[in-house]
Amino acid sequence: MSAAHVRAVPPAVPGAAGRADVAAPLDRGRRELVLRRGRVSVVVARRSVVAVTVLVVLTLVVAVLTLATGDFPVAPADVLRALTGRAEGRTxxxxxxxxxxxVVLGVVLGAALGVAGAMFQSLSRNPLGSPDIIGFSNGAYAGAVLVLLSGGTGYLTVAAGAVGGGLVTALVVYLLAWRRGVQGFRLIVVGIGVSAVISSVTTWLVLQAEVRLAVAATVWGAGTLNGVGWDQVRPAAGLGAVLLLGVVAVSRGMHALELGDDAGAALGVGVERTRLAVVVVGVALTAVATALTGPIAFVALAAPQLARRVLRAPGTTLVGSAAMGAFLLVACDLVAQRAFAPQQLPVGVVTVSLGGAYLVWLLVHEARSR
Incomplete structure (x- = not known):
């Protein structure tokens, strides 16, 4: 970027309304950061930059605490030395x-779930629109469980099953919710019903399996980061980078559809084509996380709305949701590891406990606002 500065938008110029050669500046009521490079400029609210920076710093602090605590305590200074390659031996x-x-996997998957939640909430224009509620997480979990119980091993095989299950679920929900287009509320209601059916089918599959496989599928189904290593981090980071390109590609049309289908079409957005692309990318993000850790509930639901309130944004924000999702998942994982030591809980148990309370608050808040 060749120039960056913060500006305060001035009020409209008196008397400028009747002059064709003077354009009154638009007063957005907030200070903005303007980044320019040649003819391209990006305007970002200063509060958004500050809030995202604070979330990143908090995530790093929680990460250092996670790396420093445990059965073998490590001083924070030694953690920093290890991260910079200056530590040896047991440390x-x-x-x-x-x-x-x-920690790295928690950051990557938390960001992925936050973005997926923001995409579905933007698509449905409803704070309850998330992969957890609509049923895409359960669909991805069912696909992964089917592969596991069939003898499939390896991350790519399980990931393929999760993506397939999520996409099939998305197709079923999309077709059942279709009525001269797809409305957000109908999508959520249909998704809740389909999710209940898939959950029942998954339970039946687990009950029919061998005891060893059933126990493994049940523990994994709680959503856990226990026992992960670099073998899981590398493919997750690679797939996440590829899907990030998809998120960037559909983001403009997605935000245009927040104004309504008619407004989006007037802006040149292919409504159904964009909506379908958002569903595919969002399901893929959810499936990647599910294939590695099992279904981690409520991060995708809570992160976009919490980010929206912290940033004071008029709608869902992808960057803010990613930062909030990463922070929530690593913080919940720290609680899961240390709050009940020496026993380590699956992180999904913590996110469900906190997310359930958040969901109750959100439902009450939405009911009072109507």
């Missing part, structure tokens, strides 16, 4: 080999 093994993969 380097504990920090880099055992704990860092879990």
């Amino acid at each position: 380097a093994t504990v920090v880099l080999g055992w704990r860092l993969p879990r």
Whole structure:
């Protein structure tokens, strides 16, 4: 960027309304950061930049605490030395080999779930629109469980099953919710029903399986980061980078549809084509997380709305949701590891507990606002 500055938008110029050669500046009522490069400029609210920066810093602080605490305590200074390659022996093994993969995966998957939740809430124009509620998470989980119980092993095989299950669920929900287009409320209601059916089918599959496989599927179904290593982090980071390009590609049309289908079409957006692309990318993000850790509930639901309130944004924000999702998941994972030591809980147990309380608050808040 060749120039960056903060500006305060001035009030409209008196008397400028009747002059064709003077354009009154638009008063957005907030200070803005303007980034320019040649003919391209980006205007960002200063509060958004500050809030996202604070969330990133908080995530890093929680990450250092996670790396420093445990059965083998490590001083924060030694953690920083290990991260910069200046530590050796047992400290380097504990920090880099055992704990860092879990933290990195928590950040990556938390950001992915936050973005997926923001995409579905933008699509449905409803704060309840998330992969957890609509049923796409359960569909991805069912696909992964079907592969596991069929003898499939390896991340790519399970990921393929999760993506397939999520996409089939999305197709079923989309077709059942279709009535001269898809409305957000109808999508959510149909998704809740389909999710209940899929959950029943998944339970039946687990009950019919061998005891060893059933126990493994049940524990994994709680959503856990226990036992992850670099073998899981590398493919997750690679797939996340590819899907990030998809998010960027559909983001403009997605935000245009927040104004309504007619407004989006007037802006040149292919309504159904964009909506379908958002569903595919959002389901893929959810499936990648589910294939690695099982269904981690409520991060996708809570992160976009919390980010929206912290940033004071008029709608869902992808960057803010990613930062909030990463922070929520690593913070919940720290609680899952340390609050009940020496026993480690699946992180999904913590997110469900906190997310359930958040969902109750959200329903009450939405009911009072009507």
